[in-house]
Amino acid sequence: VSVESCLGMDPLDWAQLSISPNPAIQRVTVSYKQPLSGISLFDLTGKLINHWPGQGWMTHTLDLSGIDPGIYMVQVYTDDGVASRKLLIE
Numbered sequence: 001v002s003v004e005s006c007l008g009m010d011p012l013d014w015a016q017l018s019i020s021p022n023p024a025i026q027r028v029t030v031s032y033k034q035p036l037s038g039i040s041l042f043d044l045t046g047k048l049i050n051h052w053p054g055q056g057w058m059t060h061t062l063d064l065s066g067i068d069p070g071i072y073m074v075q076v077y078t079d080d081g082v083a084s085r086k087l088l089i090e
Contacts, residue, residue, distance in 0.1 A: 016083075019074055023088035024064055030076060031059040038077040041087070043070065064089055 018031040030039055037054035039062065049067060052060065054077065067089055075084045 017076060017085050019085050019087055022086075023090045025090050026065050027061050027063060028074075028087060029059060029061045030074060032076050032078065032083065034058065034078045034080065036060065036076050036078060040075045040077075041067070042073045042075065044073070 016033045018029075020029055022028065030036075035054070035056040035058055037056075039052045039054065039060060041049045041051075041062070043049055049072065050062075052062060054060075069089050072087045072089060073084050074087050075082055
């Protein structure tokens with residue numbers, strides 16, 4: 001699946017998006033080359049699981065405790081657009 005745009009936002013350079021460790025167990029660190037205005041976690045049906053409002057971080061560690069194991073999509077938002085990456089939670 002390729003997403004060219006989302007909610008009228010331009011896609012960011014997803015190659016610059018780092019999510020580690022992946023697979024993750026209880027925490028995952030998300031990094032991007034620009035300050036983040038938010039991070040969202042979606043299941044594969046598109047349901048929003050959690051949203052972390054941004055505070056200008058370029059790196060942020062997400063607490064995944066209480067989230068069921070599975071495959072999810074992490075979306076990061078900046079003033080310039082959105083980038084997504086798959087995340088496996090064990």
